[in-house]
Amino acid sequence: AAEYGVYETPFTKKIKVNDNLGNQCVLCGLCVRVCNDIIEKGVISYIGRGYYVKINSAYALPSDICLGCKACAEVCPTGAISFEDEGEIRVGHSWSETKIPLKQCSVCGEYYAPQPFNERTLHEMNPEIEEELRGMCPVCRRKYHSKKQVAIKENRFSILNLK
Numbered sequence: 045a046a047e048y049g050v051y052e053t054p055f056t057k058k059i060k061v062n063d064n065l066g067n068q069c070v071l072c073g074l075c076v077r078v079c080n081d082i083i084e085k086g087v088i089s090y091i092g093r094g095y096y097v098k099i100n101s102a103y104a105l106p107s108d109i110c111l112g113c114k115a116c117a118e119v120c121p122t123g124a125i126s127f128e129d130e131g132e133i134r135v136g137h138s139w140s141e142t143k144i145p146l147k148q149c150s151v152c153g154e155y156y157a158p159q160p161f162n163e164r165t166l167h168e169m170n171p172e173i174e175e176e177l178r179g180m181c182p183v184c185r186r187k188y189h190s191k192k193q194v195a196i197k198e199n200r201f202s203i204l205n206l207k
C-alpha cells in the first residue's frame with residue numbers, strides 16, 4: 045500500500061476486549077487454510093459474522109483434536125497465534141487455551157513434540173521405523189544413529205585388519 049502512496053485508512057481499527065489473538069489478527073485466513081487443507085484437522089475456523097467475525101476453535105472452547113503442530117502459528121503473518129510448552133503440555137493460548145500432551149523421550153526424559161502429532165507423523169511418514177526409535181527425541185535419535193554408524197565403521201576396519 046505504501047508503494048502506491050496509501051499511508052492511512054478511513055476505517056477505524058476495531059479493538060475487541062478479551063480477543064484471543066491480541067487484536068493482531070487481520071483475518072487473512074491462512075491459519076484456517078493450513079489447518080483444514082494441509083493438516084486436515086479443521087480445528088479452527090471463522091466464528092461470527094460481519095463486524096463480529098473472528099478465528100477460533102469451535103464454540104471458542106479448547107479443542108480435543110488439535111495436534112499442536114503449530115502450523116497455524118508458522119503461517120500467521122502478524123504473529124497473532126501463540127503456543128507455549130509448559131512442562132508436559134503444549135498450550136495453544138490463541139485457541140481457547142487448548143492443551144496438548146507432549147511426548148517424553150524414552151532416553152533423556154525431555155518433552156520434545158506433541159504426542160498426537162508425533163503419533164500421526166510416525167504412522168503416516170515412516171511406518172517402518174524401528175520400535176526403539178519411536179520413543180526417542182530427535183537429539184537422542186541422532187546420537188543413536190551416530191553410534192550405530194561408528195560401530196559399523198569400526199567393524200569394517202577390524203575385518204580389514206584381520207585379512
